[in-house]
Amino acid sequence: MTLQATLDAFKADFVAGKPPYNAPPQVHVIMKRATDELIASGQAERTLKVGDKAPVFTLNDPDGNPVSSTELLAKGPLVISFYRGVWCPYCNMELQALEATLPEYQALGASLVAISPQIKANSRKSVRQNNLTFPILSDEKSQVADAFGLRFALPDYLVDLYKGFGNDLPAFNDDPAWVLPMPARFVIGQDGLIKYAEVNPDYTQRPEPTDLLPALRG
Template identity: 35%
Template sequence: MTNALRLSDLPHECRDTTPEWTSVYDAFVAKLRDGAVAATAPKNGETFPDFCLPDAFGHYRSLAELVADGPIVLSFNRGGWCSACRGELSAWGERREVLAAAGGRLVTITGEVGGRAAQLLDLVGPEATILCDIDHGLALAVGLAFRCDAHLQARYLACGLDLADIYGGNGWILPVPATFVIDRDQSVRFAFADPDFRIRADPDEVFAIVSAIG
């Protein structure tokens, strides 16, 4: 079974240990699992669909271009507002030299607007590529997006979190955080997608896959 980097493994400031929120998230994740959210996401051995998205500086980048020089680690995340995503991206930033030595590069995708995507470079380092998935179009296309229910919407708004402002739309869509290793031929060599945003791929396992590609 694939290993996972759990929220409990992250630095203390990256954890949300409030019992009230834990119960809210547990209930919502159970709904996502019942609905088989992310079940149709690209799998190991499949070809990842080509795409073309703007990077944090407005330049459009295609998947074919991104993998031309070697394998990439493609990471879907919810954005800098999410403590689990910040923790994961910080972990990648701390390991960026290890990833480079293995022959890979990090490409992370977020639906955030208003310049927020560029701020993620502070976490992952300037070598990484940040792509902007406007309206979560790519996440929806590959089966990695879902709509927040009314209860979660109300809870987020009550604590001052307005996803409409963060993502620039009123759809209340969130992506499932996911990690893929994609080879030069756009084949998926590693795939990890869990409806529970508190569980992430283990970087060490990813490094091993990237190194094996060579």
């Protein structure tokens, strides 16, 4: 089953209210409204694109070790996935699919990292629960996400919904702002230029991890 087919099946069960997803219909209306408004804002079209220079960053892994994009690119191309957090089932399914594809990336000399606004303790939980062998880097205050053009503020009505779910983003991220990155995937070449860019304001839509392979081969 493809990643998108897996996500679609999960979404169908969630919208249908199948256990353990017993959310009332109004929840889905609110979430769709927020997604539609983010799409309509056009922010996804203003993010970094193929051919742009990628921001340089050094972020800590879940154990507090600094990871430098410059050092990774000295070894080969770099695959980056922007990850909303441990609380997002769609994001976790994507990480699992990336892990399954990681040997193909590595065979082409590439490294893979996820970048998330969540604190290191939550990233350790993500790594453990998803059986990952690549790091999730802590992007404090979503600064790197902002450099890529991905950071956005949640509307008040969606904040209220998240609070009802127990998704306390300020606690998850150690950041009082209710902000997230749009899910995104990038391939950065050793020259520092973006070779592949995919950003979708609809968090339920993700590319197949193998879609990145042509950019790595190129």
